[in-house]
Amino acid sequence: MTQQLFHNTAICSPVDRGLPLAGIAQGELAHFNNGALLVEDGLIAAVGDEKQVRAAAKGKGAGELEEIDCGGRCMVPGFVDPHTHMCFAALREEEFALRLAGTPYLEILRQGGGILSSVRAVAAASEEELFANTLGHVCTALSLGTTSLEIKSGYGLDTENELKMLRVIGRVATESPVDIVATFLGAHAVPEKYKTDPDAFVSLLIDEMLPQVKKQNIARFCDVFCETGVFSIEQSRRMLQAAQAHGLGVKIHADEVNDLGGARLAAELRACSADHLLAASAENIKAMARAGVIATLLPATAYSLRKNYARARLMIENDVPVALATDCNPGSSFTESMQFVIGLAVLNMHMTPAEALTGATLNAAYAINMAAKAGSLDQGKQADFLLLAGATPAILAYHAGVSSVEKVYKKGQEIRRTP
């Protein structure tokens, strides 16, 4: 058995106690200033003060011990990005220009652009092209420190193209070192031909697409874009209840632009997460806390849409566990960088660097049901970790516009070059 001992490092990580971290606990990290990490076959065998970890390594007896000097750098868990739309075929730079000139995001969608232009691009792309594009974004994310992530479908909007997207996501999961969770987001927009009868489209999603997704076992979660002019609360409830009946976990794009009560629906359904929440009311945030729903916040979207940020402090004060994600997509938030998201969370949502790190790692892993193997440097989990160009995780918010992630390790292996 090969053992690796990573030493000469300051280790900072949230501690997994079996639940996402809420309230004060979100900001409490374990620190080992003279830390070490012992890795066996890609898993964490011991973590803590160097002396204790060395003793644990000896206690394990036979086998080679490879020592790796981390050069005094800070070690944190690999980032987990629990909300992305990275599977797309074309950029939307004209839409960016329209938004800069003042046309609102939802107005562009209403006029048949936005998500619907991505739908046309996916329909026109071959599976091979879509695969190459998606892999490119996943590799960029990996080089910036994201070792696990979620990808949604939702640019297909018919059975053939939704399944094509989910197959591509599955192939990227197989062919890249990143752990990838797929989410079925057939309810992302109403296609042109159902414009006058969106309920009929919801029926198509439930009666035709969902059973196929289930039969082929190609998604773990189902999500809905619940928003003015997209899917109503009633339509979202119908869709998500059907998904639950098929045994899928559920998520909801909630209160991104308008407060429709998506956060309350997430609480009612005991969804795994409610995402965005820029416009969520205090009352509905409290309902989420009572139901144990994770708030996945996407501050790069508020940044790109020039909106007010979600009320992270209110959520933390009310014991809602907060996760952070990029929302990487060609429309409202085009970034693969979790470091950028952490910077925005700290400087614009007033999270502490420790709270933001927990949001970008352990709570994010819970938000995609991956905490058993990722999200913290606890014994038994995968050795997915980063070495930072600084002494503390605060460097991630402090040094803007560059990557402070000097080295990325996935299951104990250094990622030198992305495939």
Ligand code: IZC
């Ligand atoms: O392509 O615009 N908000 N869906 C809901 C998105 C943003 C992605 C997009």
Ligand code: ZN
């Ligand atoms: Zn989204």
